[in-house]
């Protein structure tokens with residue numbers, strides 16, 4: 403059965419310690435239900451990372467969603483799109499008719515400051531905070547001459563400028579490359595403006611069978627993989643090969659020859675280097691040209707391959723479990739022509755890529771890639 | 778970290794014949810070196826045999842962490858080190874963390890400090 407996204411919704415993104423997860427989730431679900439013109443679903447998949455035990459049922463009961471199957475999944479930063487992938491499969495196979503995928507996270511109350519490295523992981527215990535993991539890839543790119551500091555900064559400049567047109571984003575601004583490089587060093591060579599902020603938020607999508615409907619965005623293909631060993635034999639930096647391989651699966655499922663066939667993409671730019679590696683791994687740009695693409699406007703709004711028109715994780719914020727579905731909502735709006743001042747002209751095909759990490763020795767906990775088509 | 782009660786997950790460094798080495802294992806089939814004692818090879822699932830690696834290696838990449846991390850004092854240097862004929866390990870860099878260790882630097886493992894980090898210094 404062909405599957406479509408019938409409606410999407412999100413909360414605002416940002417530090418919102420005074421709001422609870424019920425309020426954040428309700429913002430997303432209320433909007434998604436109204437968008438899909440439905441009042442009930444047959445099952446729910448929820449993605450969250452640091453949500454406490456029972457958080458899914460606790461928020462759903464407050465909006466009258468009870469007595470149906472509710473499943474919570476955790477796949478690090480890809481939890482929201484993992485929930486989406488499972489919801490998609492449930493509809494595709496006919497297991498359920500209409501399914502809600504919900505992502506939620508409140509990081510401002512879960513941590514005092516940034517996310518703590520996981521102490522049960524060898525590298526987490528050794529102090530490898532997430533910025534440091536990406537910094538290792540960035541340092542490698544700089545060492546090999548695959549990217550320059552200015553190219554890294556250009557990703558931040560571009561995505562913060564995109565977010566000027568997204569009133570749900572946590573941050574936006576017209577920065578210069580010099581300002582990005584002069585911001586406080588977090589983990590060399592990544593500066594503050596090259597790192598996504600700590601964020602709270604929720605995002606949701608209602609999935610159902612594809613029908614002739616002017617607002618239904620068709621799911622052309624979904625793929626999910628967990629990482630293979632990443633070690634001294636790996637030819638690429640962390641997180642490259644899993645994106646490349648998952649993209650091949652998703653493009654095959656969608657019947658596309660290459661990622662360059664899509665008109666717009668939301669990708670996992672938790673750190674500037676992430677967007678550079680990902681655009682290369684997806685094949686949106688040639689190997690080694692991710693940084694150049696950011697500098698030359700190839701991946702900017704108006705460029706040949708617009709990436710992160712929403713402002714990306716760098717600007718929208720990164721409430722882990724919510725992020726994947728926030729990316730998905732952006733692509734749905736883009737494909738329906740509803741993205742306002744950040745609209746990509748005549749966008750017919752869109753791609754969402756989410757990458758979750760943190761387990762050492764693996765090339766990612768999970769990567770989820772979805773290809774969507776306009777009504 | 779003081780608030781953690783689980784077994785320490787970091788690789789174990791032991792001194793043998795005067796040299797610090799990571800006590801891990803090696804795949805009996807494909808030869809994959811692993812910095813831990815695992816029952817099966819992560820690459821090919823074959824059985825493993827105890828093996829130790831070090832003391833020398835080459836820096837694959839490095840950074841300095843300048844943000845607060847529980848139980849640590851920033852800034853501190855970290856490096857991914859490819860041990861000679863061994864696995865890639867994440868190591869704490871001994872000494873002042875003014876700048877990341879240059880990639881390609883030759884380093885040597887140090888006897889584990891009390892905190893049990895894998896630790897290296899430039900040769």
Ligand SMILES: [Zn+2]
Nearest residue numbers: 804807818821
């Ligand atoms: Zn093996």
